[in-house]
Every structure is written in C-alpha cells, then in structure tokens.
Amino acid sequence: xKPLGVQLVADMHGCDPAALDDLQGVGEAMLExxxxxxxxxxxxxxxxxxxxxxxxxxxxxxxHLAIHTxxxxxxxxxxxxxxxxxxxxxxxLAYLQQFFRSERVVTSTLRRGELRPPGP
Amino acid sequence: xKPLGVQLVADMHGCDPAALDDLQGVGEAMLExxxxxxxxxxxxxxxxxxxxxxxxxxxxxxxHLAIHTxxxxxxxxxxxxxxxxxxxxxxxLAYLQQFFRSERVVTSTLRRGELRPPGP
Numbered sequence: 703x704k705p706l707g708v709q710l711v712a713d714m715h716g717c718d719p720a721a722l723d724d725l726q727g728v729g730e731a732m733l734e735x736x737x738x739x740x741x742x743x744x745x746x747x748x749x750x751x752x753x754x755x756x757x758x759x760x761x762x763x764x765x766h767l768a769i770h771t772x773x774x775x776x777x778x779x780x781x782x783x784x785x786x787x788x789x790x791x792x793x794x795l796a797y798l799q800q801f802f803r804s805e806r807v808v809t810s811t812l813r814r815g816e817l818r819p820p821g822p
Numbered sequence: 823x824k825p826l827g828v829q830l831v832a833d834m835h836g837c838d839p840a841a842l843d844d845l846q847g848v849g850e851a852m853l854e855x856x857x858x859x860x861x862x863x864x865x866x867x868x869x870x871x872x873x874x875x876x877x878x879x880x881x882x883x884x885x886h887l888a889i890h891t892x893x894x895x896x897x898x899x900x901x902x903x904x905x906x907x908x909x910x911x912x913x914x915l916a917y918l919q920q921f922f923r924s925e926r927v928v929t930s931t932l933r934r935g936e937l938r939p940p941g942p
Contacts, residue, residue, distance in 0.1 A: 706892055707899055711829070713935055745867045749881055759879040759886060761869055766877060770885050770903065772826055772935065779827055779934045781901070783890065812930070814899045815833055815892065 706815030707785040716805030722771040739794030826935030827905040836925030842891035859914030
C-alpha cells in the first residue's frame with residue numbers, strides 16, 4: 703500500500719557550529735533546500751533561542767521541512783515530510799548537508815498513513 | 823546515551839473529517855495540545871489547502887508540534903519533537919486524539935541526535 707506521506711528524518715552530525723547558529727543563514731538555506739527539492743513554499747518561521755540554537759519550519763504545499771540546531775553539539779535534526787512524488791528529498795538534504803558541512807548524516811524514512819485496503 | 827531530542831510520531835486514523843478540515847479548529851486544538859503537554863508556544867502557522875486538508879506547525883521552546891490532515895481519508899499525521907523532559911507528549915497526543923475522535927492511533931518514537939561518547 704502506498705502511504706499518504708513519506709517522512710525523511712536526517713540527523714546531521716559534525717556540522718559547522720557558526721552556520722547552525724546563524725538565524726538568517728539557516729532560514730535562507732532551508733528555503734533554498736525546499737526549492738532545490740522542488741517543493742512549493744507556503745509559509746516559514748524561524749526562531750533563535752538563547753543562548754544558542756535555532757528552530758524553524760517551512761510549510762510546503764507538499765507538507766513540511768523542519769530543522770532544530772544544537773550548535774554546541776555541532777548537530778542539526780532535519781525532517782522532510784512530503785505527500786507528493788514531485789518532491790526530491792535527496793536534492794533537498796544534499797543541499798543542507800553541504801551548507802552545514804556535516805561530516806556524518808544518519809537518515810531514516812517513515813511511511814505515514816498506511817491505509818487499510820478496502821474490504822472485505 | 824541520552825538523545826538530544828525525542829520525536830513522537832502519531833498516525834491518527836478514523837478521525838472526524840469535519841474536524842480535520844476546520845482551519846480555526848485545528849489551530850486552536852494544536853495550541854491547546856501544546857499547552858496541555860506543558861510546552862511553551864513560540865510561533866504557529868496553519869494553512870488550509872484546496873480542496874481539503876490542513877498543514878500546521880507550532881514552534882515550541884522545546885522544538886515543534888506539527889500536523890497534516892487528510893479529511894478525505896479521515897487521517898491526521900502528527901509529530902511532536904521535543905528536547906526537554908518537561909514536555910509530556912502523552913497529554914498532548916491524548917488531547918488531539920480526543921479532539922479528532924480518532925478510532926486508531928499508531929505511534930512510534932524516534933531518538934534524535936544520539937551523540938557518540940567522548941573518545942577514544
């Protein structure tokens with residue numbers, strides 16, 4: 703059965719700490735990543751916490767792209783949730799990995815909304 | 823090792839389709855769910871798509887709470903990402919399950935940002 707949505711979860715380790723703590727830079731990178739993946743941007747919101755760390759979400763027509771950063775651990779948690787085959791998650795994540803200069807990315811994929819077949 | 827964040831992923835099946843397609847109702851329910859879970863709300867954004875379906879995200883001080891709804895499938899995909907023990911995901915999700923009158927919830931938990939121990 704085809705799921706309604708597919709969620710790609712990427713843990714990016716060994717990132718550039720300055721890039722992870724730059725509110726404007728993270729926001730622009732996330733929007734560019736959404737565009738490179740072929741997503742249509744609907745809304746976005748980014749917030750920097752004290753003393754460090756950024757959370758942000760891009761709502762896309764195909765679902766969402768979210769990030770949380772821990773500059774002190776050189777770590778970013780990224781989610782790309784999409785309900786459309788038109789989005790190319792690999793292009794989106796490759797851009798972010800390059801932008802943050804991540805040394806190690808651990809990804810996993812979740813299938814969301816696996817409906818039961820009509821029956822019996 | 824304790825992860826930096828814990829992500830609770832809930833697929834809610836058999837929901838009330840009208841509740842899933844009510845932009846104001848979904849927004850208020852998500853904010854109330856965040857409060858009941860003990861989260862501090864930073865920002866929020868909800869969007870209704872044509873012909874149906876809502877996407878929305880609440881950025882919380884402890885990370886985020888996101889939803890995507892498919893009224894035509896009576897389905898909602900909900901994510902609660904938290905980096906703080908002060909948030910109680912069960913209270914948050916129980917409120918949403920009740921609000922949407924979901925008949926079946928499938929949850930899974932992801933550990934995000936498992937750091938390597940200091941070496942060697």
